[in-house]
Amino acid sequence: MKFSDTIKPKSDQLNADDFVGNETKIITVTKVAVTQSQDQPASIYFEGDNGKPWKPCKTMRKLIGHAWGLDELAFTGRSLELYKDPNVTWGGEQVGGIRIKAMTDLPSGKALRVALQTSKTKRQIYTVEPLQAPTSKADKNREKAELFCSNVKQMLTDGATWESIEGEHGKALDRLNEVYPELYEGIKK
Numbered sequence: 604m605k606f607s608d609t610i611k612p613k614s615d616q617l618n619a620d621d622f623v624g625n626e627t628k629i630i631t632v633t634k635v636a637v638t639q640s641q642d643q644p645a646s647i648y649f650e651g652d653n654g655k656p657w658k659p660c661k662t663m664r665k666l667i668g669h670a671w672g673l674d675e676l677a678f679t680g681r682s683l684e685l686y687k688d689p690n691v692t693w694g695g696e697q698v699g700g701i702r703i704k705a706m707t708d709l710p711s712g713k714a715l716r717v718a719l720q721t722s723k724t725k726r727q728i729y730t731v732e733p734l735q736a737p738t739s740k741a742d743k744n745r746e747k748a749e750l751f752c753s754n755v756k757q758m759l760t761d762g763a764t765w766e767s768i769e770g771e772h773g774k775a776l777d778r779l780n781e782v783y784p785e786l787y788e789g790i791k792k
Contacts, residue, residue, distance in 0.1 A: 616646070617657040619699040622687035627704060629734070630657065631682045633750060635675035647678070657685065662719050663703055666729055669717045670706050676754050677775050680747025682707045684734050705734035707743075748783045751775060752790045765791070 622628065630649035636656070638644050645664055646656035659667065671678055684705040691700030709715050715731045736743045755776075758768055769776060780787040 614655065616643075616655050617652070617685075617701065619687045619691070619701050622685075622701070625686075627684050627686045629682055629684045632678045632680065634754060635678050637675060645675075657701065660700060662721055662727075662729075663701070665719050666703055666717060666731065667706075670709055670715055670731060674772055674775055676751055676772050677747075679750035679754060680743060682734055682736060684732075703729075703731055705732040707734045707736045709733050745783070748779055748786050751779065752786050755790050759790075 617628075630647075630652070632647055632649055633652075634648040636646045636648070638646075643658040646658050648656045667678070667683075671681065683703055685701050686704050687699050688702040689699045690697060691702070692698065693700070706715075709731065712733060714733065716728060717731075718726050718728050721727045755768055755772070759765070776787065
C-alpha cells in the first residue's frame with residue numbers, strides 16, 4: 604500500500620479529489636453508458652477504472668460532442684487527458700471539478716477551441732489539445748473496432764435488433780465493414 608492509497612475518496616465514480624496537485628490522468632474509453640438520470644446521465648468507463656467511471660458534467664459532455672460527435676459507441680478506444688480545475692463551482696461554492704485537457708481523434712488533428720455555455724448567463728472558451736494515442740494508430744484503430752464490435756454484441760444480447768443498431772450507428776457500421784470486413788461479418792451473424 605502507498606500513502607496515495609490512504610487519501611483516495613470513497614466513491615462509485617472518478618472525482619476531482621482523485622487528482623492530487625497538478626496531476627493529470629490519461630484514460631482510454633472502454634464503454635459509455637447513458638441513463639435517464641437528470642444529474643449524471645453519462646458514465647464513461649475506461650481501462651483500469653476499477654468500476655469507478657468518469658461521469659462528466661454537462662459542459663464536458665458538450666465538449667466531447669464537439670470533438671468526437673454524438674455516437675457514444677464510437678468513443679471506445681479513444682483517450683482523454685483529464686485534470687482537476689480548482690475553479691469549478693457547484694452550488695455557488697468553488698469545489699473543483701474534472702476538466703478535459705487533451706483528446707485523441709480531434710477532427711482537424713489540431714487544438715479545438717469551443718465556446719460553451721456554462722450557466723444561464725455565462726459562456727466560456729475551452730481549448731482541448733491533441734493527445735497522442737498511447738499505442739500505434741493502426742493498433743488503436745483495431746482496438747477501437749474490436750471494442751465497438753463488443754458493444755454491438757452486448758446490445759444484441761440485451762435484446763436490441765440489428766435494424767435498430769443500424770439505424771442508430773449506421774455510419775460506424777459502414778466504416779467497420781469498409782476497414783475491417785471480418786469484424787463486421789463476425790457481429791452480423
